[in-house]
Structures are given as structure tokens and as C-alpha cells.
Amino acid sequence: xxxxxxxxxxxxxxxxxxxxxxxxxxxxxxxxxxxxxxxxxxxxxxxxxxxxxxxxxxxxxxxxxxxxxxxxxxxxxxxxxxxxxxxxxxxxxxxxxxxxxxxxxxxxxxxxxxxxxxxxxxxxxxxxxxxxxxxxxxxxxxxxxxxxxxxxxxxxxxxxxxxxxxxxxxxxxxxxxxxxxxxxxxxxxxxxxxxxxxxxxxxxxxxxxxxxxxxxxxxxxxxxxxxxxxxxxxxxxxxxxxxxxxxxxxxxxxxxxxxxxxxxxxxxxxxxxxxxxxxxxxxxxxxxxxxxxxxxxxxxxxxxxxxxxxxxxxxxxxxxxxxxxxxxxxxxxxxxxxxxxxxxxxxxxxxxxxxxxxxxx
Amino acid sequence: xxxxxxxxxxxxxxxxxxxxxxxxxxxxxxxxxxxxxxxxxxxxxxxxxxxxxxxxxxxxxxxxxxxxxxxxxxxxxxxxxxxxxxxxxxxxxxxxxxxxxxxxxxxxxxxxxxxxxxxxxxxxxxxxxxxxxxxxxxxxxxxxxxxxxxxxxxxxxxxxxxxxxxxxxxxxxxxxxxxxxxxxxxxxxxxxxxxxxxxxxxxxxxxxxxxxxxxxxxxxxxxxxxxxxxxxxxxxxxxxxxxxxxxxxxxxxxxxxxxxxxxxxxxxxxxxxxxxxxxxxxxxxxxxxxxxxxxxxxxxxxxxxxxxxxxxxxxxxxxxxxxxxxxxxxxxxxxxxxxxxxxxxxxxxxxxxxxxxxxxx
Numbered sequence: 001x002x003x004x005x006x007x008x009x010x011x012x013x014x015x016x017x018x019x020x021x022x023x024x025x026x027x028x029x030x031x032x033x034x035x036x037x038x039x040x041x042x043x044x045x046x047x048x049x050x051x052x053x054x055x056x057x058x059x060x061x062x063x064x065x066x067x068x069x070x071x072x073x074x075x076x077x078x079x080x081x082x083x084x085x086x087x088x089x090x091x092x093x094x095x096x097x098x099x100x101x102x103x104x105x106x107x108x109x110x111x112x113x114x115x116x117x118x119x120x121x122x123x124x125x126x127x128x129x130x131x132x133x134x135x136x137x138x139x140x141x142x143x144x145x146x147x148x149x150x151x152x153x154x155x156x157x158x159x160x161x162x163x164x165x166x167x168x169x170x171x172x173x174x175x176x177x178x179x180x181x182x183x184x185x186x187x188x189x190x191x192x193x194x195x196x197x198x199x200x201x202x203x204x205x206x207x208x209x210x211x212x213x214x215x216x217x218x219x220x221x222x223x224x225x226x227x228x229x230x231x232x233x234x235x236x237x238x239x240x241x242x243x244x245x246x247x248x249x250x251x252x253x254x255x256x257x258x259x260x261x262x263x264x265x266x267x268x269x270x271x272x273x274x275x276x277x278x279x280x281x282x283x284x285x286x287x288x289x290x291x292x293x294x295x296x297x298x299x300x301x302x303x304x305x306x307x308x309x310x311x312x313x314x315x316x317x318x319x320x321x322x323x324x325x326x327x328x329x330x331x332x333x334x335x336x337x338x339x340x341x342x343x344x345x346x347x348x349x350x351x352x353x354x355x356x357x358x359x360x361x
Numbered sequence: 362x363x364x365x366x367x368x369x370x371x372x373x374x375x376x377x378x379x380x381x382x383x384x385x386x387x388x389x390x391x392x393x394x395x396x397x398x399x400x401x402x403x404x405x406x407x408x409x410x411x412x413x414x415x416x417x418x419x420x421x422x423x424x425x426x427x428x429x430x431x432x433x434x435x436x437x438x439x440x441x442x443x444x445x446x447x448x449x450x451x452x453x454x455x456x457x458x459x460x461x462x463x464x465x466x467x468x469x470x471x472x473x474x475x476x477x478x479x480x481x482x483x484x485x486x487x488x489x490x491x492x493x494x495x496x497x498x499x500x501x502x503x504x505x506x507x508x509x510x511x512x513x514x515x516x517x518x519x520x521x522x523x524x525x526x527x528x529x530x531x532x533x534x535x536x537x538x539x540x541x542x543x544x545x546x547x548x549x550x551x552x553x554x555x556x557x558x559x560x561x562x563x564x565x566x567x568x569x570x571x572x573x574x575x576x577x578x579x580x581x582x583x584x585x586x587x588x589x590x591x592x593x594x595x596x597x598x599x600x601x602x603x604x605x606x607x608x609x610x611x612x613x614x615x616x617x618x619x620x621x622x623x624x625x626x627x628x629x630x631x632x633x634x635x636x637x638x639x640x641x642x643x644x645x646x647x648x649x650x651x652x653x654x655x656x657x658x659x660x661x662x663x664x665x666x667x668x669x670x671x672x673x674x675x676x677x678x679x680x681x682x683x684x685x686x687x688x689x690x691x692x693x694x695x696x697x698x699x700x701x702x703x704x705x706x707x708x709x710x711x712x713x714x715x716x717x718x719x720x721x722x
Contacts, residue, residue, distance in 0.1 A: 005586040008549070009557055010541045014586040014675050021590075021678035079676045093564050094585045150667030158666025167668070175672035177371075184370045196370055203454050224455045225366040225375040229382075277671025296671065304665045305519025306511030307528070310638025310657065311536035314375050315440045317382035 002079055002099030004172075012176045015099060017079045040076075041163035043110035049073040053104060054133065056126055069123070070130045071107040078103035079169060086143045086172055100143055102170040106130055107163065114162045115271070116153070117262035124255040127166075131278065132251060134168055135244045139283040144170045146178055146282045154273025156300040166276075174282050181279065182291055189290035197292030198239050200224075205237075210324040212264065217250050218257040222320035222327070228298045229318035230269060230327070232261050235294035243280035243293045258295070260332065265299060267330040273300040363440055363460030365533075373537045376460060378440045401437075402524035404471035410434040414465060415494060417487055430484070431491045432468040439464035440530060447504045447533055461504055463531040467491055468524065475523045476632070477514070478623035485616040488527075492639065493612060495529055496605045500644040505531045507539055507643045515634025517661040527637075535643050542640065543652055550651035558653030559600050561585075566598075571685040573625065578611050579618040583681035583688070589663060590679035591630060591688070593622050595656040602649035604641035619656070625691040626660060634661040 002017035040048030046064045054072040061067020074081075080101030087098040108127050109119055116124070131149050138147050147170035152159040174182065188196040204210055204221045212232055213220040220234045234257050236250055246254075265272060280293040308314050363378035401409035407425045415433040422428020435442075441462030448459040469488050470480055477485070492510050499508050508531035513520040535543065549557040565571055565582045573593055574581040581595045595618050597611055607615075626633060641654040669675050 007584070007586040008561065009545045010538075011545055012586070012673060014588050014677055016587075016680050017676055017678055018680060018683075019678075020676065091585075092568065093560055148668060148672050150671050152666045156664070158664035169668055169672070169674075171672075171674065175674045177671060177673040180371045180673075184372055188369070199454055200369060207453065223368070224452075225368040225373070226377075227375050275667035275670055277667050279671065298667075298670060303517070303519035305513045306636035306638050306659075307509060307530055308519075309636055309659060310511050310538060310640065311509050311530070311532075312373060312538040312541075313530075313532065313536045315378055315381065316375055317378055317380075319377050319379060322379075 001084065002081070004097035004099060006095035006097075008094055013097070013171075013173065015079045017077075017099065020077045020079060039112055039161070039163050041105075041107045041161060041165060042112050043068070046071075049105075049107075050076055054130070054137070056130060066110070068110055070109075070126050072130060072134060073105050073107065075103040075105050075167065080171070082141070097172065100172055102138055102141075102144065102147070102168065104134065104168040106134070106149075106166045106168065108166065109164050112162075113164050115266070116151070116164045117259055117266055119164065119259075121255060121259055124259050125252050128251045128255045128258070131166075131168075132243060132246065135242075135280060138168075138170050139244060141170075142284070143172055144283060145172055146170065146174045147280075148175060148178070149278040151274075151276045153275070154271075154300065156273035156303070157275045157298075159273070178279060178282070182282070185290045185292070195239055195290055195292050197235055197294060201235060201237055209321050212324050212327045213257055213260050215253050215257055217253045220257050220261050222324040224320060226316055226318075226320040226323070227314035229301050229316055230265060230272075230299045230323045231316075231320070232265070232297045232323075232327070233294050234258065234261065234297070235292060239289075240293055241281040241285075241288035241291040243278060245287060246293070254295070261297065261327070263332045264327045264330040265297070267332060268326050269299055269301065274298060275300065362445065363442070365458035365460060367456035367458075369455055374458070374532075374534065376440045378438075378460065381438045381440060400473055400522070400524050402432075402466075402468045402522060402526060403473050404429070407432075410466075410468075411437060415491070415498070417491060427471070429471060431470075431487050433491060433495060434466050434468065436464040436466050436528065441532070443502070458533065461533055463499055463502075463505065463508070463529065465495065465529040467495070467510075467527045467529065469527065470525050473523075474525050476627070477512070477525045478620055478627055480525065480620075482616060482620055485620050486613050489612045489616045489619070492527075492529075493604060493607065496603075496641060499529075499531050500605060502531075503645070504533055505644060506533055507531065507535045508641075509536060509539070510639040512635075512637045514636070515632075515661065517634035517664070518636045518659075520634070539640060539643070543643070543649075546651045546653070556600055556651055556653050558596055558655060562596060562598055570682050573685055573688045574618055574621050576614050576618055578614045581618050581622050583685040585681060587677055587679075587681040587684070588675035589659045589661070590677055591626060591633075591660045591662070591684040592677075592681070593626070593658045593684075593688070595619065595622065595658070596653060600650075601654055602642040602646075602652040604639060604654045606648060607654070615656070621693065622658065622688070624693045625688045626658070628691040628693060629687050630660055630662065635659060636661065 004013045005016055006013050043066045050073050051064055052071055052073050056069040058067045080099045080103050082102050084098045084100040086100045089096055147168055149168045151166040185196050201219050210222045219237050220232055223233050276297045278295045281288050281291045365374045366377055367374050404427045411434050412425055413432055413434050417430040419428045441460045441464050443463050445459045445461040447461045450457055499505055508529055510529045512527040546557050562580050571583045580598050581593055584594050637658045639656045642649050642652045
């Protein structure tokens, strides 16, 4: 059973999850070593995952059998479990909390496809709708304060299974990074009466230096203080604090923007390892005037080394203006069944960027 | 020229350092590919580094020539430069600061040795004294607020050069992680009138569950809320906020403790990639009642994946009590010229831990 432990100095919570140490021996290595035949995420292999929580299914198909388009299951080696009790207690001078929460895997396609960006736009829309559904559903559990949806692609980004999937972790407290965003955004709002994310979108659209994709409802840009080379943030242009409150058209446009941006990253950086994280307002606060949901894409060309871990200051060798220029220029061709891209000049070479994790001496 | 950019939401500073994009092509790859003959850190190759800032030299030897024991040079691809001006200005709605600071490399041995822990204890004492000297020296520069000394060992920890070295980055502000430690420690002190690090050392020594090495002046333990498997912190038992204020005997004991702990980690985890960071009080504050210098060792068996980056919550599959038990048990034999260890059972296998970066799905 896992538990949350609180650092007595900075106050951050850590998840101690002994169950997860077992992972590499069985399940995960199995899938890594196979070409998909024994992949637990492939259609027909439903028995290799825990029973499904939710699925988009063709009519007439049965739960935990074939016939699905997107499937959500508990992580087989969960960091947290919904079955745990929310026990909080002191432990000597320390704080301890039972590992209650949710740790879900969103299997994004029944086929053994590795690249999220290569999925048909229609499929990405389904996935985005499933993200939405999971947040709406988990927000009902009053023990949970917040959920983070995230994606790990490639070894350098912490991925182990190749089959396209993302994950969701819901916690009984607002995670520190979200809490800092909320505090900072609230502070900005108190000073100026405006949402900081709305101001950023306005500023970026005006300057046009760091914009990557500008759709009617979604803006994608390289943030001014990008921590990672080619970091891209996507956000609704209109103020919306909670992903759960997003309408169908906005979700569809997010799917389009995600596909375009990830395709452009694949073109420019030759299919880099990357993470993305979806940040939305905490559950059950109602709409917030100061917060704004957004999705952060972090290509993992650079390793996170000692200075970053020890200072929380990131060193980024690529100015976001340069990254945005390359991404804007990257030609991708939208065709009926997805997007095909033409390779052009490879800025990884032009910029002197390594492929694979970067070194930090 | 590099610059600091401030994230307008959470307020953290990022270093945008275009010069560092050039690294892999020349200098670094050179050293990685060679067996030491062309290593810029080896004795006799002093011309491949910028002129030295400081060195421990044999009497009669000249700067930038052979005859040194420990040598400090500016990083050839610096994230920050002391020559930069401390200009702060607004940039639209954002905050910008010139990339003033120091980025130094501490070359820890004239020989092409990879393993810090395999250096003779006498040499590690010299290195620790050089850390001390650099902090004392840089604290004189009133533009600088703080310095972090750190070490990257192995690819997964962001290292590029094999020759044993550590680095130092000094910034014109207190880095966010240090600022959070200082705030948290001050808060604790205001509530209780005691230093939180002193309380932790007392608590850990009493319980003896997470202690790794207990020397007269230095305690090494796996912290209660370890973010990484086998994370170990070293701190003076007696309250000392600044590394600069540490006496000779304390520094010598730190060298001994570092050697023992790193040797034990090498034994238990088979020479893992790791980082360490030295956290000391900000420059020129005078002694602080609430802060306490310490050194954090972070083995990098786990990658930092999307959830960690997006939430600042770390998932650690190895309870620190388990890690401490393995480390305490690990047999290392201290002999005259350094420490030789016997391999015993390998807990990496027993715990189901992978070797190399861990996967996070």
C-alpha cells in the first residue's frame, strides 16, 4: 500500500509506492519486448489489464472485450488507489497520508500505434473527450482535490509502454505545482483584475513572436520563460478555468491543435521524447476568475540534471522565439486521414541540438 | 549572451542560454569519445579549458600548466557569466534579467578517473576544501545572492564528461528551491523556536530507521519524504547555516561521509547515475538560526516523467527505511589508499529495481 509523505521543510508531498518497484520484471518488459502481439493495451488482450473503468465502444461490444476505440483502465502498478482510506496521521515529527487517489491509464487506440500525432484527428477528438469525461467523473469523488492528465512518450520522457496511451493521477490535495500556479494567478488577479493566462494569450497574439498555431478558439505558443527547448503551451483563448467546463467545439479544436503541434515537433525534432500535462482548476471550486486550463508540451531533449533538481532553475539553450519560428515554418500537410508532413531542414542540426537526452556539464 | 526570464505565473526564473546549444558538437563529444588522451580536464591538457580561476597546486607549478591537484575553471559553455551586467528590465508584461552569475567547473583530479568515490579520501578532502574556498570567494561579489554546487554522474543524471568533476552556478537571486527551503525552515522556526534540520537529525538519530552513516559531526540518512530511491542527505549535526562557516574538522568529516555513502551506493546499486547538490545559506546574510547547510545525493534510477514535471509530486517505489537498511548493510572495507568494497547481494534485483533510468507508465 502506498502513502503520501510530506517533506517537513518545503512541504511537498512524495508518493512512496513500493508496489511500483515490481513493474519492470513482468508486465512492462513484456510489452516493451514484443511487437504488439502480447501488448496488454492491444485490442483482444483486454484480459491483461485490470477491468476497464470506462470505454468508448462500438455498439454491441461488451466491457473488457474487443470493440473499443478508447479504453480507460486502472494502472496495474498504481501509485495510488481509490480503494485506500483517506487516513491522515502524524508520524513522529512528520506528516503521513494514506495513498488514496486514482491512477488510470487511457489507452488511446486499439491498434499497436506508437505515435499519438499519427492517429486520425477523429480519434484524437475521442481521446480528448475521454479526458473530459474522466475529469467530470472523478470530480464527483469528494476525497479527491485535483487530477493531472499526462503523457510520457519515449525513454527520455519516462515512457515504458510503446502503445499510445496517457495517464491520469488524481490526488486528495492540490499538487504543489498546481498550487503554485493557482497562488501566482490569484496574486496577479488581485493586483490587476485580469487572468494572467488571458493576458499572456493577448500579449502573445499581439507580438506574434512565439505563436506556433493560432486557431479560432485555441492558441499554441512557446512560453516566454520556456524551461525546455521547444516547449509549447496550448490554451483556450476565452477564459475557462476548468477543462470540465469546455464545450464540444473547444475540445474538438484542442484535438486539432494538439495534432498540428505534435506533428510539427516530430518534423522539427525528428520524433522527440516528450511529456505533456493538462492543468485544470481543482475539483468542485466552481469557475475561477483567476485560473485558466492549459496543456503544456515538454520535449525532453535536455536531461533534468543536478542544477535543475537542486535549484528549480531550468537552463534552456533554445530561445522560445527561435523554437516558435522553426515550428511555424515546419510544413505539415493536412490530408483526409490525418496529417502527413514533409521533412525540410532539420533545426536540431542548425541549432546544434543533440538528439536524445542532452548533456549538462 | 544568456538571460534570466521569469515565468509570469509561478514566478520561477529560467536561464535562456543559446551558447549552450553548441556544446555537444565539439568540446563535450571530444571528451566523451576519447579514453582520456584528449580529455580537456586531464593534466597536461590545460590549454583546452578557459584560464583557471583557482587551483590547488604543487609548489613551483604555474597556473594553467600541470602540477595541480584540484582545478577550477569557468564552464566553456556557460549558462551565466560574471562579465555580464546586472540589468533588469520589463519586456512587455514579462521580467527579464541579464545572465550575470558564475558557472564554474571544479575538476576533481588531474587523472582521468570517472568515479569520485574511488578517489583517495585525502583528495576528496581537497575537493571539499575547494568547494568551501569557492563559496567564500564568490560571496564577496555583491551582485550574487547564492551559489549551488552540484555534481552530475552518468548519462541519466545529465553528465557529459566522464572525468570526475562538479560544477558551481551562482545566481543574482536565491533560486526557487532554496527560497522554498528557507521559507519553510523560517516558518518552522517561528512556530517552534528550533531549526527543522536540527530536529530532523535528532529524530533520525533517535529512531535509527533511516540512518546510513553516523559520524561524530556528520549524519547521513535517507530522508523521510525521499523523492528518489536511495536518496541520501548529509548534514552537520551541529547547527551551521553556511558551508562557508564550517571548520576544517567538519569539512574533513564531510569528505569521509561522502566517500562512505557514495561507495555504499555504488555497491548496492552497481554504480548508479546520480546527482548531488550542496545547499548552503544565501551569501552575506550572516549565520541564520533557521537554516542548515546540507548535501543531497539523488541516485537517478527513476526518470523524471510527466507527472513529476506537471505536479512536482515525485513517485518513489523504494521506502527510505528499506533503502537505509540496504545501505547500512552494504559492506565496504576501508583500506589505506581509499575504500575497497565487497559485492554482496544486490538489492536492485531483490527490490525489482531496474538498472538505468526507470520507466513510469
